[in-house]
Amino acid sequence: MEQQDATLDGTDAGRAGAAPDDLPLPPGPDGLPLVDNTFQFLDDVWAFYDALAEHGDVVSYGVGGYDFVTLLHPEHVERVLVGEPDRFRKGDIQRQSGIEFLERGLLLSEGEAWRRQRGTLQPMFYRERVESFGEPMVEEAVAAVGSWDDGAVLEPQSAFSELTLRILARTLVGADFGEEYGVVREAAEAIQAKSDAGALSSFLPHWLPAPRNRRFRGATAAFDDLVGGLIQERRDTGGDEHADLLSTLVAAGEAPDGPSEKEMRDQLMTFLFAGHETSSLALTYVVYALTQHPEVAEGLREEVDGALDGSTPTVGVLPDLTYTERVIRETLRLYPPAYVMFRRTTEDVAFGGYRVPAGTELTLPAFRLHTDPRFWDDPEAFDPSRWEGSREDVPEYAYFPFGGGPRHCIGMRFAMLELKLLLATVVQRARFDLVSDPDLAFEPAATLQPRDPIRVRVRHR
Numbered sequence: 252m253e254q255q256d257a258t259l260d261g262t263d264a265g266r267a268g269a270a271p272d273d274l275p276l277p278p279g280p281d282g283l284p285l286v287d288n289t290f291q292f293l294d295d296v297w298a299f300y301d302a303l304a305e306h307g308d309v310v311s312y313g314v315g316g317y318d319f320v321t322l323l324h325p326e327h328v329e330r331v332l333v334g335e336p337d338r339f340r341k342g343d344i345q346r347q348s349g350i351e352f353l354e355r356g357l358l359l360s361e362g363e364a365w366r367r368q369r370g371t372l373q374p375m376f377y378r379e380r381v382e383s384f385g386e387p388m389v390e391e392a393v394a395a396v397g398s399w400d401d402g403a404v405l406e407p408q409s410a411f412s413e414l415t416l417r418i419l420a421r422t423l424v425g426a427d428f429g430e431e432y433g434v435v436r437e438a439a440e441a442i443q444a445k446s447d448a449g450a451l452s453s454f455l456p457h458w459l460p461a462p463r464n465r466r467f468r469g470a471t472a473a474f475d476d477l478v479g480g481l482i483q484e485r486r487d488t489g490g491d492e493h494a495d496l497l498s499t500l501v502a503a504g505e506a507p508d509g510p511s512e513k514e515m516r517d518q519l520m521t522f523l524f525a526g527h528e529t530s531s532l533a534l535t536y537v538v539y540a541l542t543q544h545p546e547v548a549e550g551l552r553e554e555v556d557g558a559l560d561g562s563t564p565t566v567g568v569l570p571d572l573t574y575t576e577r578v579i580r581e582t583l584r585l586y587p588p589a590y591v592m593f594r595r596t597t598e599d600v601a602f603g604g605y606r607v608p609a610g611t612e613l614t615l616p617a618f619r620l621h622t623d624p625r626f627w628d629d630p631e632a633f634d635p636s637r638w639e640g641s642r643e644d645v646p647e648y649a650y651f652p653f654g655g656g657p658r659h660c661i662g663m664r665f666a667m668l669e670l671k672l673l674l675a676t677v678v679q680r681a682r683f684d685l686v687s688d689p690d691l692a693f694e695p696a697a698t699l700q701p702r703d704p705i706r707v708r709v710r711h712r
């Protein structure tokens with residue numbers, strides 16, 4: 252391993268402005284002329300990341316014509332997300348990889364446009380507002396579990412995907428998509444397929460006539476029509492009785508400097524995509540983990556049964572569900588749905604004694620930091636008890652499933668409330684046995700997808 256600044260004593264952080272020209276560029280794996288490391292990367296993204304870690308905490312390489320640097324130390328992550336966020340913007344690779352139809356939404360917007368949007372939408376995610384969504388969340392979860400037959404084989408990802416989408420539709424846009432859930436699912440799947448980091452077409456511009464691109468364009472056009480219809484309907488009926496995300500957007504759109512039609516559509520698509528894909532994956536991985544760790548499943552049932560005493564979960568009971576919360580945190584550590592975050596340097600920046608030039612794509616791989624043995628004991632073990640106590644021994648940004656700093660996940664509180672309530676509802680009513688392969692392999696798509704569908708047999712309790 253090449254020697255790097257292991258102490259990270261803050262020498263970089265003190266360097267405001269451009270990094271000195273005399274600093275060396277970061278080390279990294281050797282690449283081929285013209286294509287750099289593209290083929291190594293495409294061959295096996297996970298093995299490629301293993302190889303990167305052998306070069307230290309600041310590692311450079313080239314893929315698909317982009318210069319990349321991967322940061323593998325929590326202090327570097329913290330500087331990018333929290334300490335000096337103005338020196339970085341969202342990565343161009345995200346736009347290039349085909350999700351540009353979300354580009355005016357909160358996830359990908361930049362600068363003043365982002366600040367304005369975040370200010371307008373933040374009140375939707377204040378504690379009291381989010382807690383008012385608890386009831387519809389549980390109602391939808393009770394209905395979903397009720398629709399699973401005892402003994403039936405279920406694909407949790409598709410079941411939870413529909414469930415989390417129903418919840419978003421009800422709470423954020425006051426809609427029941429009915430037959431049109433398929434439109435959102437199809438668009439979400441096309442985005443995943445299109446932005447699969449292991450596939451060459453991820454790096455092709457979206458207008459090329461590759462099959463994935465055709466599917467992507469068709470699916471996202473239908474999604475765009477769906478949200479356009481929602482906006483028009485709300486304009487026509489007036490939004491007074493709704494006070495939800497859709498009404499907030501429609502009202503803002505009436506101001507002269509408010510969001511354009513394109514921005515409103517992108518915004519709705521952003522929330523419907525970012526808000527359901529991540530949460531449904533988290534629940535899927537919790538269910539998988541429970542099938543593999545019967546003692547954890549038993550601990551969870553004991554806590555949930557004791558706290559609920561046969562009644563339906565409510566927001567009021569959540570403070571008693573501490574083990575439930577630990578199980579969720581541990582799942583987000585081992586299986587972070589947003590497994591890599593991307594940024595782009597806007598100027599030369601020093602990391603760990605290396606100069607990272609302006610215009611470099613940075614990757615912050617949560618999945619690596621979450622399992623780095625320097626910061627975690629027995630990192631590959633699924634052990635919710637590691638979350639007992641204050642955890643002061645673990646650096647803060649060794650764990651960042653919701654990002655950090657000004658651009659941290661706006662839906663974090665929503666997601667944690669939803670995950671706890673849904674998990675408690677599910678565990679109270681059902682148990683699961685895995686019927687698919689217990690060895691999980693992952694697809695490096697826009698989110699951390701299982702390569703093959705996870706399937707479980709449902710048993711009513």
Ligand code: HEM
Pocket residue numbers: 357358359369521522525526527529530533587588589592593651652653654655657658659660661662663665666
């Ligand atoms: C387990 C569930 C979730 C996970 C793991 C997750 C993860 C993340 C992460 C890591 C980011 C930061 C990305 C970056 O820095 O590049 C983010 C941003 C975002 N998330 Fe989530 N998220 C979840 C649920 C939700 C939900 C439920 C919503 C909406 C209701 C949502 C909406 C957003 C939006 C709009 C942003 C962009 C925020 C901004 O840039 O200002 N997410 N999410």
